[in-house]
Amino acid sequence: xxxxxxxxxxxxxxxxxxxxxxxxxxxxxxxxxxxxxxxxxxxxxxxxxxxxxxxxxxxxxxxxxxxxxxxxxxxxxxxxxxxxxxxxxxxxxxxxxxxxxxxxxxxxxxxxxxxxxxxxxxxxxxxxxxxxxxxxxxxxxxxxxxxxxxxxxxxxxxxxxxxxxxxxxxxxxxxxxxxxxxxxxxxxxxxxxxxxxxxxxxxxxxxxxxxxxxxxxxxxxxxxxxxxxxxxxxxxxxxxxxxxxxxxxxxxxxxxxxxxxxxxxxxxxxxxxxxxxxxxxxxxxxxxxxxxxxxxxxxxxxxxxxxxxxxxxxxxxxxxxxxxxxxxxxxxxxxxxxxxxxxxxxxxxxxxxxxxxxxxxxxxxxxxxxxxxxxxxxxxxxxxxxxxxxxxxxxxxxxxxxxxxxxxxxxxxxxxxxxxxxxxxxxxxxxxxxxxxxxxxxxxxxxxxxxxxxxxxxxxxxxxxxxxxxxxxxxxxxxxxxxxxxxxxxxxxxxxxxxxxxxxxxxxxxxxxxxxxxxxxxxxxxxxxxxxxxxxxxxxxxxxxxxxxxxxxxxxxxxxxxxxxxxxxxxxxxxxxxxxxxxxxxxxxxxxxxxxxxxxxxxxxxxxxxxxxxxxxxxxxxxxxxxxxxxxxxxxxxxxxxxxxxxxxxxxxxxxxxxxxxxxxxxxxxxxxxxxxxxxxxxxxxxxxxxxxxxxxxxxxxxxxxxxxxxxxxxxxxxxxxxxxxxxxxxxxxxxxxxxxxxxxxxxxxxxxxxxxxxxxxxxxxxxxxxxxxxxxxxxxxxxxxxxxxxxxxxxxxxxxxxx
Numbered sequence: 001x002x003x004x005x006x007x008x009x010x011x012x013x014x015x016x017x018x019x020x021x022x023x024x025x026x027x028x029x030x031x032x033x034x035x036x037x038x039x040x041x042x043x044x045x046x047x048x049x050x051x052x053x054x055x056x057x058x059x060x061x062x063x064x065x066x067x068x069x070x071x072x073x074x075x076x077x078x079x080x081x082x083x084x085x086x087x088x089x090x091x092x093x094x095x096x097x098x099x100x101x102x103x104x105x106x107x108x109x110x111x112x113x114x115x116x117x118x119x120x121x122x123x124x125x126x127x128x129x130x131x132x133x134x135x136x137x138x139x140x141x142x143x144x145x146x147x148x149x150x151x152x153x154x155x156x157x158x159x160x161x162x163x164x165x166x167x168x169x170x171x172x173x174x175x176x177x178x179x180x181x182x183x184x185x186x187x188x189x190x191x192x193x194x195x196x197x198x199x200x201x202x203x204x205x206x207x208x209x210x211x212x213x214x215x216x217x218x219x220x221x222x223x224x225x226x227x228x229x230x231x232x233x234x235x236x237x238x239x240x241x242x243x244x245x246x247x248x249x250x251x252x253x254x255x256x257x258x259x260x261x262x263x264x265x266x267x268x269x270x271x272x273x274x275x276x277x278x279x280x281x282x283x284x285x286x287x288x289x290x291x292x293x294x295x296x297x298x299x300x301x302x303x304x305x306x307x308x309x310x311x312x313x314x315x316x317x318x319x320x321x322x323x324x325x326x327x328x329x330x331x332x333x334x335x336x337x338x339x340x341x342x343x344x345x346x347x348x349x350x351x352x353x354x355x356x357x358x359x360x361x362x363x364x365x366x367x368x369x370x371x372x373x374x375x376x377x378x379x380x381x382x383x384x385x386x387x388x389x390x391x392x393x394x395x396x397x398x399x400x401x402x403x404x405x406x407x408x409x410x411x412x413x414x415x416x417x418x419x420x421x422x423x424x425x426x427x428x429x430x431x432x433x434x435x436x437x438x439x440x441x442x443x444x445x446x447x448x449x450x451x452x453x454x455x456x457x458x459x460x461x462x463x464x465x466x467x468x469x470x471x472x473x474x475x476x477x478x479x480x481x482x483x484x485x486x487x488x489x490x491x492x493x494x495x496x497x498x499x500x501x502x503x504x505x506x507x508x509x510x511x512x513x514x515x516x517x518x519x520x521x522x523x524x525x526x527x528x529x530x531x532x533x534x535x536x537x538x539x540x541x542x543x544x545x546x547x548x549x550x551x552x553x554x555x556x557x558x559x560x561x562x563x564x565x566x567x568x569x570x571x572x573x574x575x576x577x578x579x580x581x582x583x584x585x586x587x588x589x590x591x592x593x594x595x596x597x598x599x600x601x602x603x604x605x606x607x608x609x610x611x612x613x614x615x616x617x618x619x620x621x622x623x624x625x626x627x628x629x630x631x632x633x634x635x636x637x638x639x640x641x642x643x644x645x646x647x648x649x650x651x652x653x654x655x656x657x658x659x660x661x662x663x664x665x666x667x668x669x670x671x672x673x674x675x676x677x678x679x680x681x682x683x684x685x686x687x688x689x690x691x692x693x694x695x696x697x698x699x700x701x702x703x704x705x706x707x708x709x710x711x712x713x714x715x716x717x718x719x720x721x722x723x724x725x726x727x728x729x730x731x732x733x734x735x736x737x738x739x740x741x742x743x744x745x746x747x748x749x750x751x752x753x754x755x756x757x758x759x760x761x762x763x764x765x766x767x768x769x770x771x772x773x774x775x776x777x778x779x780x781x782x783x784x785x786x787x788x789x790x791x792x793x794x795x796x797x798x799x800x801x802x803x804x
Contacts, residue, residue, distance in 0.1 A: 011237070014257040016250045018388040019242045020421045022177050022341070024216060029300040030180035032308040034188050037324050043084050043110040043315035044352040045071065046097045050145040051152045052077025059108070063089045066119040068291050070141070071108055077153050080143045082291040083119075084313035087112040098318075098337050098354055102347035110315065121289035132162065132203050135286060142285030143292045143355075147277030148182075148246075149338065151356040154278055160265075161204050161272040168206040169255060169273040170197050172213040172220070173239065173246035176339035179359040181296040182276040184309040186213075186220035189280060190227035196279030197234060199286050204272060209234045210255050216241045243341070244419040248273050250388050262412060277358075297353060299325040301362035303333060312353045318360060319349035327362055334368070336361040341420035375428040383422035383432060389415050393422040397432055400439035405446060408439050416440075486529070489562045493522055496569035521561070521568035528561035 048054035055072030065083040072081045087110045094104035140155035174182040201209045215238050249260045258269045284290045297312040305326025336343040383393035399408035416436050423432045
């Protein structure tokens with residue numbers, strides 16, 4: 001008795017509210033076997049043939065493709081589209097597709113080569129030997145979508161049901177009139193349909209598999225039972241014929257007694273549904289390794305001479321199918337894709353076959369009845385009685401027509417399955433489904449805009465948070481740098497103070513200026529830090545209108561004060577160290593030699609300046625100068641010559657006086673010899689300047705100016721000779737006490753030789769001077785210049801004779 005109750009419960013069927021019983025009209029096409037059609041002249045493949053986004057194009061015009069080769073690629077709901085035959089990609093352009101809006105979508109155009117060659121297949125005989133995720137991936141790569149009319153990607157649906165699904169339902173009801181594609185597929189390929197159902201059950205690990213089929217398909221039921229045999233893993237359930245028993249929610253209610261919750265999915269109650277055509281496509285994809293390139297399409301209607309079901313390649317124009325079915329168009333002929341209740345009228349016959357195309361209906365005018373005009377609603381409630389989703393079609397109609405989206409949403413318009421039962425029973429001929437579809441589209445657009453606004457808001461808030469984080473990070477970094485700089489400055493100041501204190505303890509006092517500047521800089525830094533602290537406290541506690549200190553200005557002042565304190569510390573550190581380096585009494589001989597070399601360099605520069613000053617003065621006098629300008633120029637020249645002579649004399653006399661008493665004799669002798677040589681050179685330069693000056697007089701100078709210039713030159717020459725004489729006589733007067741006689745004799749000989757050379761040079765200059773007189777010079781000027789040269793020569797010879 002218990003077994004009978006379990007068996008009764010197991011085979012029990014439920015019913016759903018509403019529904020209609022329209023004429024079936026299935027015998028026109030289900031009596032002939034499936035047949036193949038010749039290839040069309042061109043295939044048009046839309047990139048999007050399913051629910052979701054279109055895939056990325058993987059080919060270009062001119063590419064050669066094979067049947068089954070993927071033309072697009074993608075992940076998730078982006079299903080690939082495969083080439084229906086071998087050929088060439090002619091172009092990629094928009095084309096009108098199978099949609100009520102008749103809008104153009106991007107399509108791939110393929111010209112077949114007639115060979116129909118397959119690409120490399122990947123068959124898998126034992127699908128139980130691989131992971132279930134691998135099987136799902138293969139289903140996705142094959143491009144399998146729901147072939148019952150929804151077009152939902154099968155792989156995505158299987159991923160969502162990998163956990164928690166215990167019942168798999170194979171939908172074989174095919175309740176809409178005229179359509180017999182699934183019926184004929186089950187009659188001709190029952191075994192493959194069952195094998196595909198087993199693959200789906202293995203992927204989902206379902207506990208039971210129910211095949212729901214209406215009782216108006218006896219041939220298909222017989223074929224399934226014959227193919228199933230004695231197997232018990234699949235269960236065939238024959239249900240009463242009622243429209244729309246093929247709906248997902250309605251068939252679930254009939255077979256399990258469970259209802260899908262509002263806004264939920266069938267997986268929420270442990271049920272997953274797949275179509276018969278989808279199960280067959282899964283078998284071809286897994287066992288045979290063939291992607292989805294064709295499907296069964298019903299060609300029916302009284303305008304078709306040879307109705308039946310054909311294998312239609314995806315991308316085949318509808319006109320090609322009707323042409324091979326003996327289509328004879330009549331007056332005001334319409335062609336419907338889908339059934340008479342849920343289908344839509346095609347805008348043109350050039351639209352291609354896609355994955356969701358299950359029927360092409362070409363009815364005659366008498367078959368469809370008269371197209372009566374829409375009338376006003378009479379509130380008969382016939383639509384509510386026929387609605388299988390337990391909705392209020394009349395209220396939804398008013399809200400949809402009036403644009404009241406909130407109330408339409410509140411009355412669960414999203415649960416409408418668009419079966420067309422309400423419009424079928426409406427006595428006023430109101431196209432209710434069309435109103436519902438339009439309202440759904442508007443609500444979807446509103447939701448999409450709200451979603452975009454929410455995303456934009458989230459992006460804005462995320463950006464604001466990111467900016468706040470970056471600002472806080474910069475502030476923290478600034479504070480850290482501020483503390484590190486303050487600590488380093490404080491360390492530098494402390495170190496400088498320690499060095500100053502140490503040197504003061506040693507008895508070496510730094511200069512007062514550096515100490516005072518350091519103390520002032522430290523005091524300024526302290527005051528600036530106090531102002532920064534006060535500004536921070538003011539910014540935190542006082543309103544903006546009552547703030548008197550600017551934190552930015554205070555920070556800038558603090559930075560400037562720290563820099564000044566650092567520089568003052570460096571100056572204080574450098575000042576005590578440089579002082580003892582200047583002439584310590586214990587300097588070693590090397591420092592004395594360096595000092596002597598510096599003194600000699602200064603003497604050389606002074607001599608060059610003395611040589612240049614008297615010679616440049618007369619060269620820069622314009623020939624038109626008046627006596628006053630000449631007198632001024634002469635006075636300036638005398639002043640410059642006097643300063644140059646004093647500088648030369650000081651440099652020549654100071655160099656040997658700064659020698660340390662600890663110098664060795666050799667270095668002292670060498671320094672004295674170098675000083676004497678430089679003094680002689682300075683004398684020679686002075687003599688040359690004195691002799692060359694009168695040789696370049698202005699042609700317009702009068703005798704008085706010439707006399708004045710000669711007197712000035714004589715005075716300069718006399719001073720230069722005296723300076724040379726003093727430098728030459730003083731050098732040997734301060735010999736080192738440790739000099740030996742040999743070195744002194746060598747130094748004297750060198751001095752005599754140099755004096756002789758200087759005398760010879762002076763004599764040569766004195767003799768050459770009168771040989772180059774200006775053509776305009778008078779005899780008096782020439783005589784004066786010669787006398788001056790002879791006098792300088794005698795003075796130059798006297799020191800040299802004294803040295804001998």
